Amino acid sequence: MNIQDNYQKNKKNIFFSDNKDIQSHRDKLINIFETDRFDRKNNESLKNINLKKFIDFKYKYLVSAETSVINNNQDNSYSIVSVNGQCSSFKDDKIEITKILDKDYNDFSKNNTIEKNDHFVNLNSLFLNSGFKIVIKKNNNIKIKISNIVTDDNLTIFQKNNYICEEGSSLNLIEEYENKNNSTSNILNVINLENNSQLNHFLIQDNSSNHNLIITSHSSCKKDSNYTQKVYNFSEGYVRNFHYSELIEANSEADLQGIFFLKDNNTSNNKTFVKHLAEDCKSNQVYKGILNDRSKATYFSNTHVDQVAQKTEGYQLSKGILLSDNASYFSKPELKIYADDVKCSHGSTIGPIDENAIFYLRSRGMSKIAATKILISSFINEELSSIDNEQMSEIIQKKLVRYLSKVK
Amino acid sequence: MFLEIKDLSVKIENKNILNGLNLNINKGEVHAIMGPNGCGKSTLANVLAGKEDYEILNGKINFKDNDLFDLNIEERAQEGMFLAFQYPVEIPGVNITPFLHSAINSKRKRINEEEIDNLSFAKLLKSKASDLGINIDMLKRSVNTGFSGGEKKRYEILQMSILNPDLAILDETDSGLDIDALKIVTEGVNKLKTKNNSFLIITHYQKLLDYIKPDHVHVMVNGSIVKSGGSEIAAEIEKDGFQKFQ
Numbered sequence: 202m203n204i205q206d207n208y209q210k211n212k213k214n215i216f217f218s219d220n221k222d223i224q225s226h227r228d229k230l231i232n233i234f235e236t237d238r239f240d241r242k243n244n245e246s247l248k249n250i251n252l253k254k255f256i257d258f259k260y261k262y263l264v265s266a267e268t269s270v271i272n273n274n275q276d277n278s279y280s281i282v283s284v285n286g287q288c289s290s291f292k293d294d295k296i297e298i299t300k301i302l303d304k305d306y307n308d309f310s311k312n313n314t315i316e317k318n319d320h321f322v323n324l325n326s327l328f329l330n331s332g333f334k335i336v337i338k339k340n341n342n343i344k345i346k347i348s349n350i351v352t353d354d355n356l357t358i359f360q361k362n363n364y365i366c367e368e369g370s371s372l373n374l375i376e377e378y379e380n381k382n383n384s385t386s387n388i389l390n391v392i393n394l395e396n397n398s399q400l401n402h403f404l405i406q407d408n409s410s411n412h413n414l415i416i417t418s419h420s421s422c423k424k425d426s427n428y429t430q431k432v433y434n435f436s437e438g439y440v441r442n443f444h445y446s447e448l449i450e451a452n453s454e455a456d457l458q459g460i461f462f463l464k465d466n467n468t469s470n471n472k473t474f475v476k477h478l479a480e481d482c483k484s485n486q487v488y489k490g491i492l493n494d495r496s497k498a499t500y501f502s503n504t505h506v507d508q509v510a511q512k513t514e515g516y517q518l519s520k521g522i523l524l525s526d527n528a529s530y531f532s533k534p535e536l537k538i539y540a541d542d543v544k545c546s547h548g549s550t551i552g553p554i555d556e557n558a559i560f561y562l563r564s565r566g567m568s569k570i571a572a573t574k575i576l577i578s579s580f581i582n583e584e585l586s587s588i589d590n591e592q593m594s595e596i597i598q599k600k601l602v603r604y605l606s607k608v609k
Numbered sequence: 610m611f612l613e614i615k616d617l618s619v620k621i622e623n624k625n626i627l628n629g630l631n632l633n634i635n636k637g638e639v640h641a642i643m644g645p646n647g648c649g650k651s652t653l654a655n656v657l658a659g660k661e662d663y664e665i666l667n668g669k670i671n672f673k674d675n676d677l678f679d680l681n682i683e684e685r686a687q688e689g690m691f692l693a694f695q696y697p698v699e700i701p702g703v704n705i706t707p708f709l710h711s712a713i714n715s716k717r718k719r720i721n722e723e724e725i726d727n728l729s730f731a732k733l734l735k736s737k738a739s740d741l742g743i744n745i746d747m748l749k750r751s752v753n754t755g756f757s758g759g760e761k762k763r764y765e766i767l768q769m770s771i772l773n774p775d776l777a778i779l780d781e782t783d784s785g786l787d788i789d790a791l792k793i794v795t796e797g798v799n800k801l802k803t804k805n806n807s808f809l810i811i812t813h814y815q816k817l818l819d820y821i822k823p824d825h826v827h828v829m830v831n832g833s834i835v836k837s838g839g840s841e842i843a844a845e846i847e848k849d850g851f852q853k854f855q
Contacts, residue, residue: 561698561752563682564658564691565712565768566719579702579751 204234204256208327211260216329220303230323244318249470249499249531251439254413255321258385261355262330271298278344285352286331286360286386295341301332305363308391314419314445314476321415321441325359325387332361337398340369348377349386351412356384363391366398366426375403375593378436383411390418394426396450402430403593407600410437410467417443422453422482431588432459434469435600443472448482448510456485460581462604463496463528471500473517477510477540484514489581490521492528493608500532502547508539515543521551522580524573524608574605610671611636611807612776617668618832619649619656626652628832630668634776637804641818642811643843644829645851650811651695653829654780657809658692659685673775686712687719689775689806693765693782700752705764706734708752709771716772737770741797758785766797773801778809783817795820815847828854 208215208231217223239252262285271291272280279296281288291298306329315322337343351358366372378386394400400420408414414436420428434440446455457473475484486502504515521530534547554576562572578585578601585601588594612634619627626649634640644650656663657670659682670677673688680688714724725733738748741763753761762782769777779798783791798808798821810821818826818840826842827834828851835854836842 555698557698558700560658560660560682561694561700562703562708564686564694565708565772566683566686566715567712568683568715569681571711571715575703575708576700579700582702 205231207260214262217303227327230327258357281347283347284350286358288333295343297336299334301334322417325389328359330359334363336365337370337372339367342371344373346375351380351384354383358386360388365393366400368395369397371399373401377405379407380412381409385413387415392420394422396423397425399427404432406434406436406440408436408438412438415441419445421447424450425452427454429456433597434461441470445474447476449478451479452481454483459488461490464493466495468497474503477506477513480511486517488519490530493524495527498530503535506538506540506543510540511542513543515545517547519549523553613671615669618666619663621663626832630833634807639808639823640825641823642827642829643846648829649832651780654778687716691769691774691777693779695780697753697761699754701754703752705748741767742793759790766794776807780811815843818843830854
């Protein structure tokens with residue numbers, strides 16, 4: 202079934218299909234799909250992807266907002282179970298959670314950093330069937346843990362979420378994606394940080410081999426705000442992590458980090474993009490990958506420094522370890538600088554595990570497998586030891602041990 | 610015989626490095642091998658430790674009644690062989706203390722000795738580090754990472770004193786050391802020396818042998834031992850160089 206037929210057939214389940222403006226935007230998107238026909242050659246979002254399963258999907262959607270759970274724990278922390286992309290409404294003096302509205306959709310579609318030809322983001326807009334908005338109120342400091350659950354086989358979740366951190370607020374957000382059924386989640390997180398706010402965002406991805414996760418985020422940072430994102434991808438299924446950040450006012454910071462652990466035939470596509478649009482801003486983009494068996498990964502990083510963005514500091518780094526001759530990792534760092542007073546760098550190193558280090562460790566009595574594991578752990582030691590959230594640190598360590606147990 | 614090397618020939622990337630080398634070391638002996646650059650000294654050290662880049666063309670090595678070629682790298686270490694590297698590898702993110710703890714316990718496990726617990730190991734490490742003038746703070750760092758040349762060599766000797774090997778191979782441990790560091794390192798080696806362990810010391814210069822007295826000195830040229838004798842050979846080399854042996 203083609204995209205248009207799929208859309209027409211399921212229109213009644215799709216959010217905002219009675220809104221004329223949105224319908225007009227969607228018509229344009231359908232037109233792009235019809236004319237572009239998923240031309241891989243000129244579209245970065247389509248490279249190294251098994252497109253068939255994303256284009257020929259069977260649209261199936263269950264409404265299940267009733268099963269979402271929100272707990273207001275004593276220590277300013279909230280637990281949310283988002284079922285099939287839905288979350289119940291909730292309000293107290295610190296946060297407010299609502300379903301997304303037509304107005305929010307329009308804000309998403311105005312965004313200009315995410316490429317217009319990113320077909321996965323366009324599919325998300327076209328088939329939108331879930332999503333929520335969370336507002337952290339002024340000067341509050343809270344923690345939220347969201348478990349994202351998909352309940353049935355063959356479900357296709359197209360979800361848009363909006364996180365707003367009001368002035369002076371601070372949010373520690375842990376998102377877990379641990380789905381074991383044959384389904385696809387296509388999620389767009391739009392994040393707005395007001396003046397002097399802070400968001401530490403952890404994403405733990407650990408889906409089974411039959412679940413596909415396409416996650417895109419766009420963060421926008423106002424004066425003195427700080428967005429930190431740490432992605433840990435242990436999934437056995439396909440994951441696409443595309444994360445964009447705009448530093449729109451002075452002295453704001455974006456730190457986009459990721460580690461992926463791949464094995465078997467799995468693939469992961471990754472991208473980070475930071476736009477410096479104001480002076481005195483800092484950004485950091487660091488992705489590390491460990492690839493075993495026949496796994497494949499790509500990582501595109503990009504720093505764009507506008508001409509007004511003087512005193513920018515922007516760093517990019519990509520590192521990969523290939524544990525097998527059949528694994529591959531393609532990395533492409535890019536810098537576009539239009540200001541003259543900046544400090545920027547980029548670097549990329551990919552290769553097999555250091556044989557001299559293996560020999561050194563073995564010559565002290567360590568087995569080859571123990572030496573390999575210790576070197577893998579050391580490769581990401583800096584990132585793991587910098588996790589200041591004890592609960593997160595424990596979760597990641599356990600998953601790392603599980604991944605290492607499969608390394609032969 | 611503790612270590613017996615018979616007619617050993619080795620090549621790497623189509624280049625013959627060792628050519629029919631013979632060497633016997635008894636328990637409790639200190640042997641020194643001297644030779645010009647590129648004569649195969651480090652290759653011999655690496656082949657003994659088990660580095661897999663080399664192709665063994667001919668020969669046999671027996672170590673403590675084992676055919677050495679039947680043992681892989683870690684089994685050789687667990688059997689009591691230790692190589693102090695000429696260029697110790699930097700391994701960022703691998704902390705010295707747990708690494709050495711794990712190394713000593715892998716050896717103990719092989720010889721059916723009880724594993725050493727955290728507290729006892731910490732005490733042992735602290736005391737050995739202090740003997741070698743190693744600052745305790747250094748033990749919190751990653752293996753060889755950010756160490757100066759002298760610190761790396763001192764750290765090799767610290768590992769050696771912790772693992773207490775039966776046969777220690779020191780591959781140009783003196784290179785890159787100033788005179789004070791050389792004294793500390795050689796004192797560390799001398800403290801370890803007993804009638805039950807042996808040393809194979811690879812060096813260019815006699816200086817090291819002023820501090821560690823060898824029982825036998827061998828001259829190696831083009832991958833073979835061309836002359837063996839006592840300390841007088843080292844003095845001869847210091848005076849006339851290697852030219853006359855080539």
